[in-house]
Amino acid sequence: MNKLSDTLGRFGGVNLLPVALAAIAFVLIGAPSSWVTLTIAGLSMGMMVFLMASGLSLVFGLMDVLNFGHSAFISFGAFVAASVLAALGGWLDGDNIMLASAALGLALLAAIAFGLAAGLFFETVIIRPVYRDHLRQILITMGALIVSEQIILAIWGGTPMTVPRPAFLHGAWIIGDVSIEIYRVFAFGLGLAVFIGLMVLLNRTRVGLLIRAGVENREMVEALGFKIDRLFIGVFMLGSALAALGGAMWAGYETLITPALGGEMMIVVFIVVIIGGLGSIEGTLLGAIIVGLTANYIGYLAPKLALASNMILMMAILMWRPSGLRPAVK
Amino acid sequence: MKDTFGALAIKTTMLVIAALLLFAPFLFQDVRALEVAARICIFIVLVASYDLLIGYTGIVSFAHTMFFGFGAYGTAIALKQMGPGWDAVAFGTGAGVLLSLVVAAAIGLISLRVKAIFFAMITLATASVVLVLASQLSQITGGEDGITYRVPELFKPTTKLLVDENGQVLRWFGVKLNGKLAAYYFVFLTSMVLFFLMLRITASPLGTVLKAIRENEARAEAVGYRVVAYRTFVFCLSAVVASLAGSVYAVWLKYTGPETTLSFSIMIDILLMVVIGGMGTMWGAVVGAVLMVMAQYYLRDLMGAAAEAMAGIPLLPEFLDPDRWLFWLGIIFILLVYFFPKGIVGTLMTKGARR
Amino acid sequence: MTLLSVRDMKTDIGQYAVLHGVSFDVNEGGVFVLLGRNGAGKTTTLRSIMGLWKPSPGSVTFQGEEISGMATADIARKNIAYVPENMGIFGGLTIEENLVLATAKGKFDQTRLSRIYDLFPALEKFWTKQAWSLSGGQKQMLAVARAIVEPRALILIDEPTKGLAPSIVAAMGEAFREIAQSTTILLVEQNFNFARSLGRDMAVIDDGRVVHQGAMADFAADAELQGRLLGLSA
Numbered sequence: 001m002n003k004l005s006d007t008l009g010r011f012g013g014v015n016l017l018p019v020a021l022a023a024i025a026f027v028l029i030g031a032p033s034s035w036v037t038l039t040i041a042g043l044s045m046g047m048m049v050f051l052m053a054s055g056l057s058l059v060f061g062l063m064d065v066l067n068f069g070h071s072a073f074i075s076f077g078a079f080v081a082a083s084v085l086a087a088l089g090g091w092l093d094g095d096n097i098m099l100a101s102a103a104l105g106l107a108l109l110a111a112i113a114f115g116l117a118a119g120l121f122f123e124t125v126i127i128r129p130v131y132r133d134h135l136r137q138i139l140i141t142m143g144a145l146i147v148s149e150q151i152i153l154a155i156w157g158g159t160p161m162t163v164p165r166p167a168f169l170h171g172a173w174i175i176g177d178v179s180i181e182i183y184r185v186f187a188f189g190l191g192l193a194v195f196i197g198l199m200v201l202l203n204r205t206r207v208g209l210l211i212r213a214g215v216e217n218r219e220m221v222e223a224l225g226f227k228i229d230r231l232f233i234g235v236f237m238l239g240s241a242l243a244a245l246g247g248a249m250w251a252g253y254e255t256l257i258t259p260a261l262g263g264e265m266m267i268v269v270f271i272v273v274i275i276g277g278l279g280s281i282e283g284t285l286l287g288a289i290i291v292g293l294t295a296n297y298i299g300y301l302a303p304k305l306a307l308a309s310n311m312i313l314m315m316a317i318l319m320w321r322p323s324g325l326r327p328a329v330k
Numbered sequence: 331m332k333d334t335f336g337a338l339a340i341k342t343t344m345l346v347i348a349a350l351l352l353f354a355p356f357l358f359q360d361v362r363a364l365e366v367a368a369r370i371c372i373f374i375v376l377v378a379s380y381d382l383l384i385g386y387t388g389i390v391s392f393a394h395t396m397f398f399g400f401g402a403y404g405t406a407i408a409l410k411q412m413g414p415g416w417d418a419v420a421f422g423t424g425a426g427v428l429l430s431l432v433v434a435a436a437i438g439l440i441s442l443r444v445k446a447i448f449f450a451m452i453t454l455a456t457a458s459v460v461l462v463l464a465s466q467l468s469q470i471t472g473g474e475d476g477i478t479y480r481v482p483e484l485f486k487p488t489t490k491l492l493v494d495e496n497g498q499v500l501r502w503f504g505v506k507l508n509g510k511l512a513a514y515y516f517v518f519l520t521s522m523v524l525f526f527l528m529l530r531i532t533a534s535p536l537g538t539v540l541k542a543i544r545e546n547e548a549r550a551e552a553v554g555y556r557v558v559a560y561r562t563f564v565f566c567l568s569a570v571v572a573s574l575a576g577s578v579y580a581v582w583l584k585y586t587g588p589e590t591t592l593s594f595s596i597m598i599d600i601l602l603m604v605v606i607g608g609m610g611t612m613w614g615a616v617v618g619a620v621l622m623v624m625a626q627y628y629l630r631d632l633m634g635a636a637a638e639a640m641a642g643i644p645l646l647p648e649f650l651d652p653d654r655w656l657f658w659l660g661i662i663f664i665l666l667v668y669f670f671p672k673g674i675v676g677t678l679m680t681k682g683a684r685r
Numbered sequence: 686m687t688l689l690s691v692r693d694m695k696t697d698i699g700q701y702a703v704l705h706g707v708s709f710d711v712n713e714g715g716v717f718v719l720l721g722r723n724g725a726g727k728t729t730t731l732r733s734i735m736g737l738w739k740p741s742p743g744s745v746t747f748q749g750e751e752i753s754g755m756a757t758a759d760i761a762r763k764n765i766a767y768v769p770e771n772m773g774i775f776g777g778l779t780i781e782e783n784l785v786l787a788t789a790k791g792k793f794d795q796t797r798l799s800r801i802y803d804l805f806p807a808l809e810k811f812w813t814k815q816a817w818s819l820s821g822g823q824k825q826m827l828a829v830a831r832a833i834v835e836p837r838a839l840i841l842i843d844e845p846t847k848g849l850a851p852s853i854v855a856a857m858g859e860a861f862r863e864i865a866q867s868t869t870i871l872l873v874e875q876n877f878n879f880a881r882s883l884g885r886d887m888a889v890i891d892d893g894r895v896v897h898q899g900a901m902a903d904f905a906a907d908a909e910l911q912g913r914l915l916g917l918s919a
Binding site: 216217220221228 | 758769773776782
């Protein structure tokens with residue numbers, strides 16, 4: 001038994017879970033073409049959820065702050081991007097790929113810019129006064145979430161909003177009898193790029209070194225002469241921007257969004273960071289991929305169980321590893 | 331200890347509120363006022379049971395409405411399936427309590443041993459899943475529309491508790507002694523019993539232990555209290571009481587749906603009430619519930635009027651729309667947590683007591 | 686020449702008053718040892734100097750400048766290094782990364798680095814290993830190395846010998862002697878024999894107050910005083 005787990009550990013340990021999941025699903029689903037479609041859908045959903053969850057996880061790891069208002073960034077990102085796309089509708093309809101890409105780029109940038117600004121405001125006004133006080137933190141960020149959701153309702157109204165997509169992201173590639181939606185590939189690619197960027201930032205730069213050190217021992221980082229507060233503002237803004245970007249991508253994926261989007265995604269995000277282990281980027285990615293795959297496989301195999309499946313998954317993993325699959329070293 | 335001015339003020343307020351609720355059917359003789367009074371009674375219990383958790387153990391749960399809903403749906407489904415009898419009420423209430431107990435114990439044992447902050451996230455996730463399940467399983471729960479059903483004979487408005495010589499329902503001080511009145515006093519009495527039960531618990535040795543844990547978890551653990559066991563126990567207790575409150579509410583409303591019991595906005599209401607009133611005081615639940623329920627029923631009308639008055643100005647009317655009232659509550663909530671974390675009752679109690 | 690002067694430092698932790706007015710002076714150069722029983726307030730004194738607890742009122746002057754009330758990071762930038770009781774190393778980071786973080790500009794001064802290798806050869810050997818995999822003694826070496834990777838005016842070290850094997854304690858003593866030739870060390874220590882061999886000046890803290898300050902040689906010779914202040918039997 002020990003030997004088995006050693007061997008498993010050498011090949012990546014818990015990182016193999018998504019592979020195992022995909023293998024089991026392959027057997028259960030039977031039809032390879034459906035399996036490929038579902039796997040790609042799961043991976044791309046996982047990547048979008050990863051964007052939304054990474055900031056929450058990093059902020060918690062670094063500052064022991066759990067922001068229940070995180071989903072506000074997701075919603076705002078979705079609506080800001082959708083509004084930009086709607087305003088630039090003319091650029092999207094034509095055949096000019098450059099213009100369409102520019103519109104998409106502007107929409108994503110607008111979401112990111114909004115996330116940065118909102119993150120700065122949130123950190124300094126809402127969260128700064130309640131560092132180290134979990135009870136009030138939860139209450140205050142929850143209050144901020146209520147207010148943010150109401151602002152969204154007041155500005156964009158309660159009716160669903162259609163999100164236009166650039167023409168070149170419409171449709172699907174057909175390879176044999178497998179159909180691959182282009183937008184999903186795009187979402188996956190973008191998420192992967194952000195993940196790699198984050199890994200480079202964390203592992204190859206001095207700021208990243210500081211963040212990793214700060215996650216472990218805040219006081220010692222200060223005692224070495226670094227102002228952790230500034231670092232935290234930076235990380236918080238980055239996390240908010242990523243959440244907004246994730247929301248924007250999700251808006252394009254769903255194509256029809258309501259103000260409830262943030263709240264719905266928040267549950268998934270929470271499940272992801274709990275499964276993955278708070279404070280670690282790799283853990284968050286792992287959790288997001290697992291959740292994305294499970295949601296799609298179960299959605300196909302047993303649609304009625306789709307929602308409960310994430311819950312059951314979370315409970316099972318928590319019983320197995322109470323701190324999640326890959327928690328940050330503390 | 332001699333009562334401070336603040337404590338005295340609170341006691342007086344409590345007596346006044348109790349008296350008003352006791353005589354509510356006679357003092358305010360319209361249908362809406364009775365609705366408000368009944369809702370206040372039930373929310374006092376609901377908020378007090380939440381205060382037991384947040385105020386006496388310092389852990390935040392977002393699943394309180396879920397337990398409230400378990401009780402309400404249990405009773406509602408039983409009344410619908412078994413017909414309007416007391417057996418159905420008892421069976422449904424029991425089933426709700428049992429379900430609440432099992433779920434609370436499971437959540438508590440899984441998440442409370444890790445980190446208090448996990449607990450908040452997991453309760454939120456669980457409650458959301460239950461909310462969606464309730465609207466999906468429409469054969470049993472009636473989905474988004476909820477369930478309407480009949481309640482035991484005694485509580486029907488047409489039931490005559492006492493009749494005069496003509497066979498007409500008897501009136502006292504102009505109030506008909508009918509089933510509606512019986513239903514109100516059923517709500518009032520069960521709420522009072524539950525509330526005082528909880529009050530008794532906080533004054534018992536258990537309450538002392540809980541306060542010790544809240545003040546200094548590590549020390550309480552070191553002294554030998556099993557913190558996780560105590561917290562799980564309190565979580566289960568508060569879940570059971572919430573479930574009972576849900577059952578009472580289901581009987582009173584004759585309707586149960588996601589909006590009246592499970593929805594997240596009720597969870598927010600509970601949070602607001604407990605923070606406004608004051609965490610960890612029990613009496614705060616009473617103050618918070620009274621203020622919030624009154625505001626819900628009467629303040630919205632005011633906002634509507636204000637929105638109409640501002641009709642010419644851009645965006646401002648949007649925020650004054652009665653539907654946006656959560657916006658203002660949210661802001662009040664944040665300010666309260668910043669500046670008066672002890673709430674009304676907590677702040678009053680410490681006034682003068684510090685010296 | 687007085688390097689660090691602590692005057693009437695009072696520190697509360699939560700609702701408990703831990704320091705009731707600590708005063709002592711550390712002269713430049715050599716090792717200054719802070720002695721005292723468990724719970725006397727030694728660690729709190731170091732943490733208060735570093736600004737990790739906020740002392741009030743009182744004053745802490747370093748090189749003539751008032752540093753109490755400053756942020757921890759600003760105090761550290763006065764060239765004060767801190768080696769906490771739990772060593773405060775970053776377990777998920779490699780030894781190299783732990784040390785790089787302590788450099789001012791992200792680059793090593795090669796002469797200082799080779800001096801560290803000489804003092805603690807184990808660190809060179811495990812250079813790219815994650816710090817959590819080190820032994821207790823090696824972790825302590827890393828913590829001390831981190832404090833001397835840049836030139837420092839003062840190094841605060843909290844109970845470096847706690848739980849270490851005698852051979853490692855001896856090596857640590859050698860290292861401190863060598864380090865103290867170019868800087869000042871403020872050492873909190875329970876191990877009196879270790880402290881006696883290193884210290885030039887010393888102070889004893891008891892119940893949140895300094896009850897004795899003087900030369901280590903005098904204190905070491907006075908068994909009666911030791912017994913009274915530290916509870917040591919002669």
